[in-house]
Amino acid sequence: MAVTVADVARYAGVSTASVSRALSGADGVGETVRARVIAAAQALGYQPNDVARSLRTTRTQTVGLIIPDVVNPFFGELASAIEEAAHQYGYSVILCNANEQTERQDRYLELMLARRVEGLLLTPVLGESPALHAAARQGVPMVFVDRAVPSMEVAVVRADGRPAISKLVEHLVGLGHERIAVIAGPRQSPTGHERLTAFRTAMRAHSLRLPRELVRVGDFQMDSGRRAAAQLLDLDEPPTAVFAVDDLMTLGAVQEIRRRGLRIGTDVAVAGFDDPPWFQLMEPPLTTVSQPVSRMGTLAVETLVEAIGTGSARSHLLDCDLVIRDSCGEAAIPRGAGRSSGT
Amino acid sequence: MAVTVADVARYAGVSTASVSRALSGADGVGETVRARVIAAAQALGYQPNDVARSLRTTRTQTVGLIIPDVVNPFFGELASAIEEAAHQYGYSVILCNANEQTERQDRYLELMLARRVEGLLLTPVLGESPALHAAARQGVPMVFVDRAVPSMEVAVVRADGRPAISKLVEHLVGLGHERIAVIAGPRQSPTGHERLTAFRTAMRAHSLRLPRELVRVGDFQMDSGRRAAAQLLDLDEPPTAVFAVDDLMTLGAVQEIRRRGLRIGTDVAVAGFDDPPWFQLMEPPLTTVSQPVSRMGTLAVETLVEAIGTGSARSHLLDCDLVIRDSCGEAAIPRGAGRSSGT
């Protein structure tokens, strides 16, 4: 655990400079010397020390990844895609889970800066983050994934849910739904806001009312989806369809609906967001707005690599898909207004 | 991005030694000097360089985590728990996804050693891994999670599925099942082997036959679960119950059963392994053997920290729970042998 270039040099009878050159594969070193060095390294069991190299070269080959909630399958898949792509470009990734807390995000940001990551990939948590602004000011290459911070000029890679949401509403209306509720994200969340606004716009386009009581605010966690669904179901005139804007809240809603003995798709329609593998395995399979998660991850890395290389990078807005399955009912909706396309 | 201790020292009018002491909070530095240093650091926007510090102290405050498949929810949750616990102890984690490939595991192992991680947490992939043995020989503190390598004397933190599997078989038998199939893990997998053996033993204890055709080998991935279920269902005399030994294969089996229009719990019973959040949301909710995943993660980190500190650590074997829900049917099993406890 302690053999250094100096040891190898001594053993091979050459200078440390030659050792370095030979081992790094650089040219400008004779074949015989190279062979001797390699043999010596082998014999001594030499293990390069990247921290020394990093100090000297100021390259760490590491990028930082800060995710707000690794347990959320969406972010899990995202992290996985990012890890994969990063390695493709020769970067290791230091992973931190901000857990949706600004203080944790800031602490990790400091930590990553101190470790001299070459770039930063993050899904910023909501709220003011001094460390984030500091990092940006310092000029560390960085790109946001999935969430933008409007006040910051940082490239962002995310998916635009609007067209798909509009299609979803059309789908629901086609099935005879008029009283459609939404379980939205936190008010301050740009993503949540965008989805809610898109939903509102689509409802208006179909001349459908969206009373206050049908708009519920959650926090992207399962429990808030459950609570929101409960409130919705307790209404004097409950909605015939519920649209939740992320996977976890969708799950919560499904759970609450089930708990009450209601059947999804017939008693109440459910549409979700994101598309973890088991959505299609639910009974009935869930209709949902799907984001190109792993594409986002790959693209985010590519964008970051570009930022590291050129000092600047462009944002990318991907498309979402509406995946129609059976959870919005395909036939008899109780209050069907004759518009149903079902049998 | 380039202010160093030397700059701070100059600005504060003291030596770099004092700067280092003041900033690290060490004692042996006067209050006035400390205050001046802190002010100077602040004024200059000093950002400590951990790679230099690491080189000097030979401490990197980093541990490596190698997971065989981050997309698998079991490992996702495990990684999340590990990341959390590691930070609690002041360690950052470098995450690598071996994707069940020895070569990738070995490459990442080299990389982590070069980066001088202070410890290694990994779920070893199957197959010979020269780098793993090399690392062990070198004495890098390490602990295995979830999977042991019988030939290596490395502490392992995992859960013992045997008692829960025995209870599961009892549960199935109580429900009238006799023809019970198993979708096992790869033959070389100790974990898979343990679960299969436990299942065999339990079957024998109930004097139940387990013909070859009812034992199917998968690879812990969803697709293999699907294929295994298909083969099982195609049998002249298909099983009345299927037990899959991980979450992904369980999902695959569920999907195949559904695809054929069969109802889980009534047409065919399904029992799974692991307990991702949506198992309880399936229709019917899935009966499963649940591992204490996040406990495993935390304990693995504690064990590693101990290994780093003392140079040795003990293995830990946790218990699994049998979570009984409705997927094994609670009533009428077609071929019920009169043993059914249902109504």
Place this chain on the structure above:
DNA sequence: CTGAAAGCGCTTACAG
């Protein structure tokens, strides 16, 4: 092609 030497940014004995 090869080597002597400096230096990356810290921390830590060692003196005083």
Place this chain on the structure above:
DNA sequence: CTGAAAGCGCTTACAG
């Protein structure tokens, strides 16, 4: 309490 100096393990101009 404070500083001068060495050194962690590399790489890279700079000479030759």
